[in-house]
Amino acid sequence: EEQRYFSASGAPLWLRRRQHSASCRELAVRGPRLQLRSLSAATSAVWLAAYGLFVLCQNSMVLSAAIFITLIGLIIYLHFVKIDQESLLVISSLGIQVTSSYASGKESTTFTEMGQVKDVVISEAIHMQKVIYYLCILLRDPADPQGVSEVVPLFQSSKPRLDCLIEVYRSCQEILEQSKATPQSS
Numbered sequence: 001e002e003q004r005y006f007s008a009s010g011a012p013l014w015l016r017r018r019q020h021s022a023s024c025r026e027l028a029v030r031g032p033r034l035q036l037r038s039l040s041a042a043t044s045a046v047w048l049a050a051y052g053l054f055v056l057c058q059n060s061m062v063l064s065a066a067i068f069i070t071l072i073g074l075i076i077y078l079h080f081v082k083i084d085q086e087s088l089l090v091i092s093s094l095g096i097q098v099t100s101s102y103a104s105g106k107e108s109t110t111f112t113e114m115g116q117v118k119d120v121v122i123s124e125a126i127h128m129q130k131v132i133y134y135l136c137i138l139l140r141d142p143a144d145p146q147g148v149s150e151v152v153p154l155f156q157s158s159k160p161r162l163d164c165l166i167e168v169y170r171s172c173q174e175i176l177e178q179s180k181a182t183p184q185s186s
Contacts, residue, residue: 005164007031008132015164017171023178027168028087029158034078034103046070079104083157090172092179096120096137098154114179116140118148120172122165133162135169 002016011032018026050066082103089097095113102108118138124131135154141147155165 003167005029006161008159008161013158013160013164015160015167017167023092023175024090025171025175026087026089027171028085029155029160029164029168030085031083031158033084034082039074043070043074075104078102079106086155086158088154088168088172090175092175092182096172098152100157112137112139112152117176117179120169120176122162122169123151132159133165134159135165135172 002014005013005015007013014030016026016028016030018028020026047063047066047070050062053062054060079102083100084103085101087099087101089099091097092114095111095115096117097109097111099107099109116139118140120135120137122133123136124133126132134156137152137154138148139150139152141149143149155168160168
């Protein structure tokens with residue numbers, strides 16, 4: 001099932017929930033796809049500026065450099081910056097897998113064993129004179145079982161609003177409760 005929400009900046013987001021089993025749930029937040037119109041406008045603006053410089057200085061290297069720079073910039077943007085989807089796979093007996101899917105098709109995945117997870121919480125921060133909420137995983141401190149060694153923020157690219165985060169939080173808590181009910185073997 002997919003529901004529409006909004007990001008902290010007001011962009012539309014879609015939350016897809018999949019329950020693979022009673023102890024396994026996948027939650028994916030998908031942002032808007034790359035718009036060809038905005039990409040074309042930015043490329044055209046750079047190339048028109050380069051053409052204007054070419055007319056003034058009569059150097060063809062200006063046009064070649066503009067084409068080269070925009071193509072390299074586009075590749076870098078699609079492969080390292082523009083994230084289309086962020087997903088969270090929570091399995092009570094194993095752990096939590098976080099995957100970011102980039103516009104180029106590249107995926108970045110991290111996995112945290114359930115034994116390291118202390119809790120999943122919604123936290124708040126003040127950013128540019130407004131309060132924003134974010135979901136994070138609290139990792140256990142190996143030296144102090146009651147302490148937290150690290151806070152791992154989730155959905156940093158899409159930045160969903162509180163209503164979306166609450167849905168993800170509830171789903172995570174249901175799976176975490178199952179994990180706490182069945183002791184982990186070390």
